[in-house]
Amino acid sequence: MVSVVLPSLLAAQAGGRKQFDVDAATVGLALRALPVADLIFDGSAGLRPLVNVYLDGADVRGMDGLATPVSGGQTVRVVAAVAGG
């Protein structure tokens, strides 16, 4: 199982749950399993521009993005990008 941790605003949209344990082979599939997947992905199935995703603390954009493999015990963390003033 992979743990996915959500920021507070997304957790509120997920019924108040901040963490989900999912069976998934990649970061993208782990995020797709969430009840807030529509808020994380844009219409072209890519991450929304201001959504960052980290696997065990490392930005997945520096790995294979949504195709990055995941394995049991790892943590995927969704973080809203710092933007604006």
Add this chain to the structure above:
Amino acid sequence: MASTLLVGTKKGLFVVGDEGVAGPLLPGWEIYHAVAVDGVVYVAANNFVYGATVQRSADGGSTWERSDPIEGLDKAWHIEPAGDGVLYLGGDPGCLFRSDDAGRTWQPNEALANHPTRGSWHPGAGGLCCHSIQVTPDALYVAISAAGAFRSDDDGETWMPINRGIAADFLPDESPEVGHCVHKLLAHPGRPGRLWQQNHCGTYRSDDRGDTWKRLDPNGLPSDFGFGIALDPADPDAAYVIPEQGAEYRVTTEGRLAVWQTRDGGASWSPEADGLPDPAWTGVLRDAMCFDAGGVYFGTQSGSVFSTGRGGDWRELASQLPPVCSVSAAEL
């Protein structure tokens, strides 16, 4: 006052009632508009990270359910009930959606999306937003900034621009077919064919379903610019506007916050300001004004909500809220 006001703000939804102010509900979401239908609250909720949504609550805001993703919607602006579980949604980019299942799923209006004049539509300061939707027994109306007003006589199958006589002094051709910056369009529920609009370039009334328009400013109004307009369902000759000091300023004229009223179809206007702060350098957005049995209600970008009864002084119902985007009377 109305039993409840739904107040959409830049930082969530607030509920203002006899017992005070509750909220924010949906904190962190920009609530461009909220409306209640048979006790169910629908909100046009936007977030700069997570996008545009429509959300509904059947328990007074304790829990919320998002609509299925709405493809092609960049911002949700306005939700208009049409009865029998039908809702319309207007948004950016100049788009209209219809739901036949009480807001769970939405279908785009293809005729408006592919309108032959679309190449001449341009986004205003708020984007290319479809912000006004009016459902009448014989026609459907939408207004888009900056495209203008459109009427459909066949339930949305085709759309006809209805902008003849509306000024567009920011365009080289001052009498184009489309490209007008309408700020709010309302149909009077008791006078078939009567429309009112507050525009970037004036205040107008039509008595023939938008085929022609009569300009109603100045006639006592201090400015031709403003956003909201409110109508009294019991009096088709009555309307209320809040003028602002022109497009370059977008604040109350000379810092004077007042609701200007006509009771003669726009032939004359007079201010109602007793009880309002003076001066008040603020603005009122296009959906932040409504009329209900108790009178006019409006909310400011300074976070205050005011109401009055007919002929009564203004009363501040809420203050220190985030900037107000919308005010709607509701039965919950």
